[in-house]
Amino acid sequence: MPNRRTALFVSLVLLLTAPFVARVDAQQPQITVAAAISMKDALDALEKRFSERAGAPKVTFSLGASGILQKQIEEGAPVDAFISAAPAQMNALEEKGLLLAGTRRDIAGNRLVLVVPAGSTAVKTLEDLKRPEVQHIAIGEIRSVPAGQYAAEALRNLNLFDALQSKFVYAQNVRAVLTYVSGRDADAGFVYETDAKSTDKVTIAMPLPASSYSPVVYPAAVIRNSQNAAAAKSFLEFLSSPEGRAIFERLGFTTPSK
């Protein structure tokens, strides 16, 4: 029965091509955002809310260390927007003319805090770090980890850096600092407030004086080569809208002053 065979053949073809057809059908605007991995929790929450808007573009993230993302964008990675953990990486892209003019903005801020293992009472202030029973202080590696750069800047301004330097364990990222302190292998450490709030195994001993280090800000911008600049712009605008700000604040981020 040739009819039956034809029907079988047609349905097979339909079945195999359906995923491609579905892709074409569902072609709503789509953007890729390269973002600092330290913002993962916040971005997931923000994207979820953003996707509920009518006609909102679909947002996919490429998460990583800001420095690596910066290099990828410089090499022409097909990215529509970039959210960096520190201004330095964004400045580098701006100097190379890779940002869409007028789209750069600071979307969130953070505070640096001194954390100690939960239940520890040995350290209450920065001065206490000098005491002999404090043997190891975890800090992000100063040349490469932004959190370490801010902490070193603060300690230098407070004239504590030289006295404490011999106790430093230099971590490869701010999350490693958190691991060392929460395991009580380091007696104290410097992390962002948002990191400190992500676990109950550490306690915030004190925030670092805001005047002692440069403001921690997360800059965002649309990339000049974006094929979907309008959609990317609408996502960044959502991030700094009151609704977006509220989500950032709920997770411990601050609102940038600029």
Place this chain on the structure above:
Amino acid sequence: MDLSPILLSLETSVAATATVTLLGTLAAGWRVRHRGAAFELLDGVFLLPLVLPPTVVGFLLLLLLGRASTLGNLLYGLGLRLVFSWYAAVIAAAVTTFPLMYMTARAALEQVETPLVEVARTLGAGEARIFRQILLPLAWPGLAAGMVLTFARALGDFGATLILAGNIPGKTQTLPLAIFFAVEAGDTEEAVRWSLVTVAISLAALGALNLWTRHRTGLSMRVVQQD
């Protein structure tokens, strides 16, 4: 230029190689004399550090020896603070290299012909004497190869060392750590410099070890022939 990463790398690799050569050979010697399913399972445990990514090994060691663990807390009570110490760097390198020494030593010891061992036994030699006077000299080339592998791998350990021993210049910052952080900081010049030093040390050490092994192999062959 601070040369401490070079010295630290050599110190930790030599210490780890010495430890692992002893433990790996003893474990292999013990294992060769035992057969059975339970021992096959134990092999799996012995080989685990080779299968797991080094960072995972480091993390598991941190969980085992860190202050939050029972063992770590006990050691801490005794005044032993292993994590972030030079000993932690040696432990990290030793654990990641142990499977290499164990496997090579086992293969080498297994290849020693059993008639020789049995003859020695019927002549009244004890197990320790058999191990020392027959197994070790005959298995020597294989054991030496294990040592070479162990040293090479210990010199290159990054993940386990970073997590267990931390990155403390002058104390636990070995060459691989110095290279990693130079790359992260975008200091290509420093990274290249340390990399070249590492290549030089590896080649020199492997060359020296090879020469020495060949010499020793000749010696042990002569010893066996004379006996």
